[in-house]
Amino acid sequence: MSIDSPGSDESGARTAVVIPAAGRGVRLGPGAPKALRELSGTPMLVHAVRATHRARAVSLVVVVGPPDGTAEVRNLLDEHGLQDVEVVPGGETRQDSVRLGLAALPAGISTVLVHDAARPLVPADTVDAVAAAVREGAPAVVPALPVTDTVKEVEPRAPDAPAQTPEPVTGTPDRSRLRAVQTPQGFARDVLAEAHARVAREGEGATDDAGMCERIGVEVVVVPGHEEAFKVTRPLDLVLAEAVLARRRVNDGF
Ligand SMILES: Nc1ccn([C@@H]2O[C@H](COP(=O)(O)OP(=O)(O)OP(=O)(O)O)[C@@H](O)[C@H]2O)c(=O)n1
Numbered sequence: 001m002s003i004d005s006p007g008s009d010e011s012g013a014r015t016a017v018v019i020p021a022a023g024r025g026v027r028l029g030p031g032a033p034k035a036l037r038e039l040s041g042t043p044m045l046v047h048a049v050r051a052t053h054r055a056r057a058v059s060l061v062v063v064v065g066p067p068d069g070t071a072e073v074r075n076l077l078d079e080h081g082l083q084d085v086e087v088v089p090g091g092e093t094r095q096d097s098v099r100l101g102l103a104a105l106p107a108g109i110s111t112v113l114v115h116d117a118a119r120p121l122v123p124a125d126t127v128d129a130v131a132a133a134v135r136e137g138a139p140a141v142v143p144a145l146p147v148t149d150t151v152k153e154v155e156p157r158a159p160d161a162p163a164q165t166p167e168p169v170t171g172t173p174d175r176s177r178l179r180a181v182q183t184p185q186g187f188a189r190d191v192l193a194e195a196h197a198r199v200a201r202e203g204e205g206a207t208d209d210a211g212m213c214e215r216i217g218v219e220v221v222v223v224p225g226h227e228e229a230f231k232v233t234r235p236l237d238l239v240l241a242e243a244v245l246a247r248r249r250v251n252d253g254f
């Protein structure tokens with residue numbers, strides 16, 4: 001999103017990023033909403049917006065803030081020189097928040113990337129690679145990495161059972177066929193809008209936007225993700241994020 005890169009292809013089609021940032025961050029522990037917590041003195045959301053601004057493909061950014069905190073998010077973005085970013089209120093679930101962000105997009109946007117505020121350190125090249133894959137014709141594109149742990153399927157313990165209650169294993173999926181998916185996930189705008197509309201009307205939700213496209217029969221493809229696009233979910237992830245930022249400062253010569 002720079003002067004020499006208007007974020008549109010030869011046909012003038014433009015790419016927008018919707019950044020869901022309305023989550024509480026319960027797994028991170030008590031404190032401000034997750035997107036507003038700081039990494040190296042800067043709110044996570046600001047890192048995430050800057051990461052998408054650095055991408056050449058992006059021409060518009062819409063942040064979906066906590067329903068009771070959009071004024072705070074607006075002020076925060078203004079303070080960090082991000083006046084060009086639009087802010088809309090989010091919903092109860094991530095899926096609701098993305099749907100509300102999509103509804104705020106203007107005409108003329110043909111490609112939509114959905115990027116978690118909770119993945120603040122995604123490299124711009126990953127954002128551009130996802131956008132390029134959509135512009136080249138894939139209706140739904142997901143960055144992902146191979147899983148490094150062996151994964152078991154289990155019969156989950158009851159929600160009210162003690163945490164140490166053993167869970168019977170029911171299977172071990174072939175790890176070579178598994179991928180851990182990240183964001184930004186990229187879509188042809190009409191495809192994502194239809195998936196959100198239909199899944200809201202007809203079905204159970206999904207934990208990611210590509211999952212909603214799968215539910216309506218859209219072909220989804222995976223492209224390489226990036227280690228630094230990890231999601232800040234639990235307290236240890238904050239330690240990793242600070243370490244990545246420190247390494248970047250060293251590499252950038254600060
Ligand atoms: N109602 C919600 C819930 C989540 N999100 C966003 O979706 C992304 C992925 O969610 P996650 O990292 O799981 O965040 P939280 O929901 O905040 O985490 P937790 O489940 O620990 O509360 C985050 O950028 C989060 O802000 C959102 O916009 N609206």
Ligand SMILES: C[C@](O)(CO)[C@H](O)COP(=O)(O)O
Pocket residue numbers: 094116180181182183207208209231233
């Ligand atoms: C969209 C996502 O980040 C892809 O990995 C993930 O599904 C979000 O899930 P969460 O339960 O909201 O963390």
